[in-house]
Amino acid sequence: MAQLTYRDAVAAGIAQEMRRDTSVVMIGEDIAAAGGVFKTTVGLLDEFGDKRVRDTPISEQAILGATMGAAMTGLRPIAEIMFSDFFAVCWDFVANEISKTRYMTDGQVNLPLVIKSGNGGGARFGAQHSQAVENWAMAIPGIKVVAPSMPGDVKGMMAAAIRDPDPVLFFESKSLYATKGEVPEGEHVVELGKAAVLKSGTDVTICALALMVPRALKAAEILEKEHGISATVIDVRSLVPLDTQTILAETEKTGRLVTVEENPRLCGWGAEIASIVAEEMFWSLDGPIVRVTTPHIPLAAADNLEDAQLPSPARIIDQVRRLVD
């Protein structure tokens, strides 16, 4: 096991697959010579050359279109959309083209591609460079949506996403890029569509994603030490496919469910989970399902404002205590 940062784990996952399969190629803005604005592709140009790792102009539609065209003609391309907010200028390719072409063509067209993107807040970038947009993607049938929280999963899920025969949106949490964790050095692949139970408890089950995972873990630690509340923490990791079996089973054990979402309130992924749990195991619940989210507002840039907006360990603790006490 090596200790790698989240950002180095991104490059490690891509490099592992590029070594294994020459049809894997990558394009994006500043991803080759500069190694990516978030330094998630450092070393790829040197190792794999400029035929396989290519800088593009600031043309998000051309980036996603080229990725789709390449995928349907025999390559396994990876595209980077630098900030996930920029999906708004190329959403046609996600919402109309990449997601629907296999279906519309009765399975004639294969689209084994990955779109990776820096997602989420906490970096003081303001409202147009901080959004957690996984819900946008989750609402569209035909694309897989993943958002790992730990470097080991970043490498393994990137590898799985590249090998996947379907299009995968791979959301990287910008505020986690500098965090470190254990990453297996040899070939490492983590199956998509499986949630991870990071901590087992008896009183409440907390579902979190990406940046919210370390915050949920921190909250669980304090809840146990200071308030005598024992929490299960699930890293959802994959929104599509969604591991509802793990979520249902872990909620069954505690009788209470809290989701912790970085996204603004309306139509967040937690609402879908809440709906499934309410419909399928209502009579096993000991209390209402609680969603902790960013309020339904854009994010601000100032330290104290953004901190107050995003769900914090303190807010999670407060909500859990109200539910359990």
Next chain:
Amino acid sequence: MDTSSTQTAAAAQPRGSLTPELRLKLYRKMYECRVLEKRAYDLFMQNMIKGTSHLALGQEAVAAGFGMAMRSDDYTYCTYRGHNHTFVRGVPMSKILGELMGTTAGLMRGKGGSMHLTSVEHGAMGSYAIIGAHLCIATGAAWSAQYRGTEQAAVCFFGDGTTNIGAFHEALNLAVVWKLPVVFVCENNLYMEYTAIHEVTAVEHPAADRASAYGLESVLIDGNDVDVVYKTALRALDVARRGGGPSLIEAKTYRHGGHSRADPGKYRPDEEVKEWLAKDPIPMYRERLLELDIPIAELEKIEEETNVLIDEAVEIAKSAPPPDLSLAESDVWADGGSAWRN
């Protein structure tokens, strides 16, 4: 379509040489396109085809000229006005009509419809219904061909209206920067939808006048002259295969009908319609072939054969059963299913 024999015939002659044999093939393709779409129109009127349709009656020379010039492993990307572009790659008429009618005889067994005709086995990589996107997607197919070193080319057809959307410019720029084997073909039929293109465009020739912005040659051709289209296509495909990068071709043409099924096209001046009907590519070419001493019997044979072909195709398309309901939830994913949870 037997593209390989066309290529062989063309190769034996000086480049771009139009033998009588080739000219008859061009005539046949155009004639088949015309008959196919006229029948599609009739079937709409009989309510046997639902939804919408965007016919290219009057624009057949572009599809036919390119279709005959392309190699069988080249890629076609076209728009919702793409019946002909798909057909000329060798797709049987019954599969196109079946898709329009929503029966299992269709290319996609009714899952796509008129605006999304696709036949990957024929290199018809899709008909795209959101303006602009497929220029970027064709660029990607060309990138893939370049990376794989196959000397394939991608041909991307679009209308004049597309030249005013951002994706057009993003695709052209990237294709030039990466020197990709893609041929962009603007079919300028003078109307974006209901609005004349000159009323909403900064330049006179919506594609050709933009070429210089990307360091490309400005190519403006008579899109109703199938000989000209064929020769232009051959040249652009040759450049693409030799690593010379993309081309942008503006083919001036005219659609005989409105934008779509719902549009009678009344906004067009009578004089203009009359003038363009006189330049109908099919009778025009028929006359030329007769002047070149091609026996009329040869042309009549093509016409009779096509009329039999279309009746057979309608019968096959019509008599096929509707899709099984299980298809509604099939092929969202590569495993054939649509599951989003376990």
